Amino acid sequence: MRIWAVIVAAVLALAGPGMAVTGPESAPVYVMRHLDTPEGQRDPDLTERGQKGRRALAEWFQGKPLSVIYVSNFRRTRQTISALNGERQIRLRLYDPADTPALVARVKAETGPVLIVGHSNTVPDIVEQLGGERPAALTHPDFGDVWTIDGRTTRRDRLTY
Template sequence: MRSLILALACLAAPALAGPTPQSVHVVRHFDTPAGEKDPDLLPQGVARAEALARWFRGKRLCAILVSDYKRTRQTVAPLAAGRSVVVQSYDPRDTPAVVARAKASACPVLIVGHSNTVPDIVQQLGGTRPADLAHEDFGDLWTVSGGRTTRERIEP
């Protein structure tokens, strides 16, 4: 009887612990010219956006969160075009709010940020904080899942 109770407790433990954390992907908008207030992506950035859509091919994604700038929306345009996922805006000045939205999701989320927001977003998701980003730092994709962080390059 004691063995049966122990076996049932082991089976129930994952359910009692709550849902398995979902992956949150974080990327800085892709290549733009320096010094412009709300620029369009450069041709290299457009090509990288198409590569991002290819990277996500076959992967589950239920939300895309972007700040309300042309460059963030253009970064996800090819990805969103091939899916029934609505692109949602967030306030880039409120990192805790976008992190809370991502953590509340029942499935993987992509957040598109900026050089001054991506390190904080990754860290507040429970991942390893990336180094500060310079203007030229385009193409890195961080995935935070269960406190573990992976970094990949998105190349055109």
Template structure:
């Protein structure tokens, strides 16, 4: 095994959280707007998201400082009695550190151009950059780095 491979493996091991992490893109919004509200379809899916985590709900929710990410988790946060915490999408290392400090299941809501990098930084298998019309998927990253793509409502 090369030194580079060993260093990358060590980095991934230190990035892997000790509890389940769920990463998703915000829900349906109109294209081309900087900070839009969710579309009616997005609001309906947000209600379904509130029922998604019956067995092992998140103990913390992280969102970017945009209406669409806050609206995506609002029904779930209300059901769980949680206040979503804002993170800076440019500070991935800081977010990973905050997630690791939680010590329980965490949900992170990002954007089409950030979800893949977040998953990789958390030790999971990145799906790459998402298309502008891709909404409703959640990536579950287990403590061992196993990454599973889920669909809201499944």
């Protein structure tokens, strides 16, 4: 086992600060709830504030590699990533928000950084099942947080918009 630790350390040292070494243990997974929507509608569009948040999300991801984005088949999740994806043309994958274990299995099989855009009732489970610290339950006004899970830590950032 020690030889593998030496090999991994050597690869990381050779990669340098400008190169990413990806894999299930090193590639971050970003999890967020879709951006602002009106309350009480089944499949609403983003509000005007949510539309502004799309640009903030694209700016937040500047300089961060991203291989794939998982979205549910709701307008609000696809609209949330439209500015980011419009700039970068990242692969989109649909997932069933009622099947978090299947989503987590798919994400764990990815080899690069992943963004998951979920919902208030799915984000805490997704973060926890990916090995992160479970966030508190989300309420309707809880928009604009991004959890980063990198295998060692969970960090929560708030988009400014």
